[in-house]
Amino acid sequence: MEKYSSLDINHSSPEKQTDWWKAIVHSINDGVLVIDLEGIVQLVNPEYLRITGATPSIIGKPLKESRPGAQLTEILVDRKTRVGVYRKTGNREYIVDMAPIILDDKVIGAVSVCKSLDEVHKLTQELKLKGEKLEQLQKKMSSLYQANYTFKQIIGKNMGLKDAVNVAEKVADTDLPILITGESGTGKELFAQAMHNDSKRKNNPFVPVNCAAIPAALLESELFGYGEGAFTNAKKGGKIGLFEIANNGTIFLDEIGDMSFELQAKLLRVLQEKKIRRVGETRERDINVRIIAATHRDLQQLVKKNHFREDLFYRLNVISLHIPPLRDRKDDIPELVDAFLQSSIINLSLDLESINYTISRHTLRFLQTYEWPGNVRELRNMIDYATCMMEGTEIKIEHLPETITKNRIDISEFNETTSSYNSLQEAVQDAEKRFILETLKKFGNDLEEKKRAANALGISLATLYNKINRYNLDF
Structure with a gap:
C-alpha cells in the first residue's frame, strides 16, 4: 500500500491531492454530498448513499434532477448555512446540515452533511441517559454537601452566645466573608451551617473543609482541583476541586490558621478576583462562592509572627463572630444536657414516648462544676457515653466517663444523699x-x-x- 507524508501531498500532482481529499470524505461516518457552482453533484461518500438510498449514478448530474426538493442549490444563491433540516425520501428519514463552499470570498459550491434519523434518535437517547446520570450525580453531590443545622438548633440563653447568634442572623444572607473564632468544640461549624441555611444559597452546596486535617501538599489540589497530567498519578481528565463543587453555595474553611503561607496567597486571589485555577492549568474559571472561615487560633498573633498573611486576615475578618467556651456559659448546661439526652435516646432506639429519661440533679450539679476543655462537643460525647452506661432511666455520676470524674477533688460531695x-x-x-x-x-x-x-x-x-x-x- 502506497504511503503518503504531509510533504508528499503538499508537493504531489493535483490528481494525487484530489485522491487524498476524496479518501478523507469517504472515511467520514456522516453522509457527504458536494455540488459545484452549477449545482452538479461532484462527490458523494458511501455513507450518503446508505442513508439516503441514492446511487453513485447521481455524480455528474444536476442535483435537482436526481434529488427533487433538495435545498442545497439554494445556498449557492443566498450563501446561508442551514442546520438540522429534516428530510424524508421513501421510508428513509434523515437530518441534513448544509453550508456554502467559499474560496476567496466567492461561492464555488455547497456541501451537505447528513445523519439518519435512527442515529439521531440513538444519539438523543444517549444524551438523555447521560443527562439523567448527570442529574443523579448532581443530586448525590448535593446530598453529600448539605447543611443540616439552623439557628433554631443553637441552644443556649447565655448573653455571649446570643450576641453571636444575633450578628450571625444579620449577616447570614449577605455574601460578606465571615471569620468565626472560638475554641475547639464550641460549635463553629454549626454557626456556619445555620448561616448557609438562612441565606439565598441554602439550596446549593455547603462544603466543609478542615484545613488542618489535609496534608499541606494536597490541600491546594483538593481546594482548586487539578488538570490532566498535572502530576504523577493524576486522574485522567483531571479532578474538580472543592471550590468548584461549592459554586453558588458556601465553602467552610475550618482551622484556616493551619493553612500554609503560600496557599494563603492563592486564597486571597480567590476572594479578590472570584476566580480559581486548577493545579497544572493556565485557564482561570469563574467562581461564585461565599467563604466562611473558622479558627481556634489567634490569627492576629500569627500575623505578628508572619505565619498568617495580614492582607488575607483583613479580607476574611470583614465580619467576626466569637463563640464563647462552655465554661463561660455554664448556665446553658441544663438545656444542652436535656437536648443531647433526648437525641441519644432516639439514636439508641429507646422508648422516648412512654419512658421519661433524666439526669439526676446531683450529676447535673457535678457537670456544672467541670471546666469542659472540649466544650459543647465534649459534653455531647459525655451524654452519649452516659446514656449507654446508665442502668434504668436516670444518668448518675457513676455513669460518666472516668476521664471526667477521676481528677475531681472529692466526688463524694456530689453523691445522691447530698441535699443541704x-x-x-x-x-x-x-x-x-x-x-x-x-x-x-x-x-x-x-x-x-x-x-x-x-x-x-x-x-x-x-x-x-x-x-x-x-x-x-x-x-
Missing part, C-alpha cells in the same frame, strides 16, 4: 469555691503558683483572681 442546698446555683457555687480552694492549696499562693493553678483549673489568671475575690478565699 436550697438551690442548684448555691450548690454549684459552693462546689466551685471548694474546688478552687483545694487547687490553690495544692499549687501555692505566689504569682507563678497561681498561674499554674489557673492553668490546672482551665481558666485565665484574671478569672482566678475574680473568683478568689468573689468567694473571699483565704488559705
Whole structure:
C-alpha cells in the first residue's frame, strides 16, 4: 500500500491531492454530498448513499434532477448555512446540515452533511441517559454537601452566645466573608451551617473543609482541583476541586490558621478576583462562592509572627463572630444536657414516648462544676457515653466517663444523699469555691503558683483572681 507524508501531498500532482481529499470524505461516518457552482453533484461518500438510498449514478448530474426538493442549490444563491433540516425520501428519514463552499470570498459550491434519523434518535437517547446520570450525580453531590443545622438548633440563653447568634442572623444572607473564632468544640461549624441555611444559597452546596486535617501538599489540589497530567498519578481528565463543587453555595474553611503561607496567597486571589485555577492549568474559571472561615487560633498573633498573611486576615475578618467556651456559659448546661439526652435516646432506639429519661440533679450539679476543655462537643460525647452506661432511666455520676470524674477533688460531695442546698446555683457555687480552694492549696499562693493553678483549673489568671475575690478565699 502506497504511503503518503504531509510533504508528499503538499508537493504531489493535483490528481494525487484530489485522491487524498476524496479518501478523507469517504472515511467520514456522516453522509457527504458536494455540488459545484452549477449545482452538479461532484462527490458523494458511501455513507450518503446508505442513508439516503441514492446511487453513485447521481455524480455528474444536476442535483435537482436526481434529488427533487433538495435545498442545497439554494445556498449557492443566498450563501446561508442551514442546520438540522429534516428530510424524508421513501421510508428513509434523515437530518441534513448544509453550508456554502467559499474560496476567496466567492461561492464555488455547497456541501451537505447528513445523519439518519435512527442515529439521531440513538444519539438523543444517549444524551438523555447521560443527562439523567448527570442529574443523579448532581443530586448525590448535593446530598453529600448539605447543611443540616439552623439557628433554631443553637441552644443556649447565655448573653455571649446570643450576641453571636444575633450578628450571625444579620449577616447570614449577605455574601460578606465571615471569620468565626472560638475554641475547639464550641460549635463553629454549626454557626456556619445555620448561616448557609438562612441565606439565598441554602439550596446549593455547603462544603466543609478542615484545613488542618489535609496534608499541606494536597490541600491546594483538593481546594482548586487539578488538570490532566498535572502530576504523577493524576486522574485522567483531571479532578474538580472543592471550590468548584461549592459554586453558588458556601465553602467552610475550618482551622484556616493551619493553612500554609503560600496557599494563603492563592486564597486571597480567590476572594479578590472570584476566580480559581486548577493545579497544572493556565485557564482561570469563574467562581461564585461565599467563604466562611473558622479558627481556634489567634490569627492576629500569627500575623505578628508572619505565619498568617495580614492582607488575607483583613479580607476574611470583614465580619467576626466569637463563640464563647462552655465554661463561660455554664448556665446553658441544663438545656444542652436535656437536648443531647433526648437525641441519644432516639439514636439508641429507646422508648422516648412512654419512658421519661433524666439526669439526676446531683450529676447535673457535678457537670456544672467541670471546666469542659472540649466544650459543647465534649459534653455531647459525655451524654452519649452516659446514656449507654446508665442502668434504668436516670444518668448518675457513676455513669460518666472516668476521664471526667477521676481528677475531681472529692466526688463524694456530689453523691445522691447530698441535699443541704436550697438551690442548684448555691450548690454549684459552693462546689466551685471548694474546688478552687483545694487547687490553690495544692499549687501555692505566689504569682507563678497561681498561674499554674489557673492553668490546672482551665481558666485565665484574671478569672482566678475574680473568683478568689468573689468567694473571699483565704488559705
